[in-house]
Amino acid sequence: MSTNDWLSEVRWNSRGLVPVITQQATTGKVLMFAWMNPEALATTVKEGYAVYWSRSRKKLWYKGEESGHQQKVLDVFFDCDEDVVLLKVEQKGGIACHTGRESCFFRKLVDGKWRKTHSEPVIKDPKLIYRSKGQ
Amino acid sequence: MSTNDWLSEVRWNSRGLVPVITQQATTGKVLMFAWMNPEALATTVKEGYAVYWSRSRKKLWYKGEESGHQQKVLDVFFDCDEDVVLLKVEQKGGIACHTGRESCFFRKLVDGKWRKTHSEPVIKDPKLIYRSKGQ
Numbered sequence: 001m002s003t004n005d006w007l008s009e010v011r012w013n014s015r016g017l018v019p020v021i022t023q024q025a026t027t028g029k030v031l032m033f034a035w036m037n038p039e040a041l042a043t044t045v046k047e048g049y050a051v052y053w054s055r056s057r058k059k060l061w062y063k064g065e066e067s068g069h070q071q072k073v074l075d076v077f078f079d080c081d082e083d084v085v086l087l088k089v090e091q092k093g094g095i096a097c098h099t100g101r102e103s104c105f106f107r108k109l110v111d112g113k114w115r116k117t118h119s120e121p122v123i124k125d126p127k128l129i130y131r132s133k134g135q
Numbered sequence: 136m137s138t139n140d141w142l143s144e145v146r147w148n149s150r151g152l153v154p155v156i157t158q159q160a161t162t163g164k165v166l167m168f169a170w171m172n173p174e175a176l177a178t179t180v181k182e183g184y185a186v187y188w189s190r191s192r193k194k195l196w197y198k199g200e201e202s203g204h205q206q207k208v209l210d211v212f213f214d215c216d217e218d219v220v221l222l223k224v225e226q227k228g229g230i231a232c233h234t235g236r237e238s239c240f241f242r243k244l245v246d247g248k249w250r251k252t253h254s255e256p257v258i259k260d261p262k263l264i265y266r267s268k269g270q
Contacts, residue, residue, distance in 0.1 A: 006247055021156050021165055028163020030156055033219040045244065077240040078249045080232050084168040086240045097215050105212040105221045109180065114141055114213045 007038055011083040017053060018085055022096065025074045025088040031096035032104040034061075036085065048073050050087060067129045069093045093124075100124045142173055146218040152188060153220055157231070160209045160223040166231035167239040169196075171220065183208050185222060202264045204228045228259075235259045 010018050017035040024031055034052040036044065040060055043051045050071035054061035064070030071089035078085060097104040099122060106120035145153050152170040159166055169187040171179065175195055178186040185206035189196035199205030206224035213220060232239040234257060241255035 004247075006244060006249055009249060019154055019168065021168060023163075023165060028158075030158060030163075030165065030221055033154065033156060033214060076244040077252075078242040078244065079168060079239040080234050080236075080241070081239070084239075086165055099215050101215075104214040104216070104219075106215070107213040109141060109211040109213065112139075112141055114144060117212075 004042065007042055009082060010038070010041070010078075010085070011081070012038065013083070017055075018083060020052065020085045020087060022050060022071060022087045022089055024091055024102075026090070029103055030105055031071075031089070031091055031102065041085065044073060044087075045076060050089060064092060067093070067095070069095050069129070071096070095123050095129070098126060098130075100126045100129060139177065142177055144217060145173070145176070145213075145220070146216070147173065148218070152190075153218060155187065155220045155222060157185060157206060157222045157224055159226055159237075161225075164238055165240055166206075166224070166226055166237065176220065179208055179222070180211060185224060199227060202228070202230070204230050204264070206231070230258050230264070233261060233265075235261045235264060 012018055016037050020034050020036050022031045023029065035055060037053040040051045040053045050063045050073055052061040052063060070092045073087055073089050075088040076085060094102055096102060101120045101122055103120055106116055107114040108117045147153055151172050153176065155169050155171050157166045158164065170190060172188040175186045175188045185198045185208055187196040187198060205227045208222055208224050210223040211220060229237055231237060236255045236257055238255055241251055242249040243252045
């Protein structure tokens with residue numbers, strides 16, 4: 001058996017990707033949702049830090065590379081249909097979202113409108129998170 | 136403003152679908168992952184019970200219709216990119232997975248293999264959940 005048999009058990013979609021749900025291990029809060037290709041998933045498992053596939057940039061996305069908000073992977077789960085991955089992580093800096101919030105799911109449907117919830121405040125100004133390099 | 140403006144704010148994918156993460160409200164456990172089209176999401180919000188889009192059957196999937204394992208929707212969240220929905224639900228019967236488990240994420244990567252976790256036992260035999268109608 002190859003050591004990467006577990007990787008070939010994943011049912012990659014027609015674009016070669018699998019959806020990934022990332023959850024804070026200690027609290028169960030869902031932090032974000034993204035995609036991985038086989039290289040991203042293999043690297044995530046090997047390195048122990050979440051690496052996604054950026055569909056817009058069409059390259060590996062080393063989460064937290066610029067912001068420092070890495071996700072240390074504690075557990076990797078797989079669903080019954082073998083086509084979704086769930087990561088339990090320790091979120092560095094307590095911020096997963098590019099808006100500076102802990103979670104990307106900071107809007108809630110209330111009375112027919114998506115409203116920002118008070119329970120997901122901006123922890124750090126995104127301008128301070130993402131500094132332009134070389135300036 | 137139309138009462139369905141919130142629905143048009145969703146960035147539906149090229150197939151007209153949005154990914155949906157469903158989480159047990161009380162414990163934070165991620166129960167399942169599925170897809171919705173606009174009709175499914177509108178019906179979910181209107182009825183207060185999760186209705187997905189079945190990509191295999193190409194029709195609305197009234198979760199729990201046959202099994203009784205409906206998901207009462209307590210909150211609907213929306214992510215920063217406006218293309219993922221997160222439901223917080225009360226899972227009827229404590230079983231979301233068609234295998235008879237609480238969660239679809241019952242396999243964990245351990246030593247290079249996807250292994251069933253003891254923390255996700257089969258609560259009810261699927262044969263007893265899904266009885267053939269008319270027999």
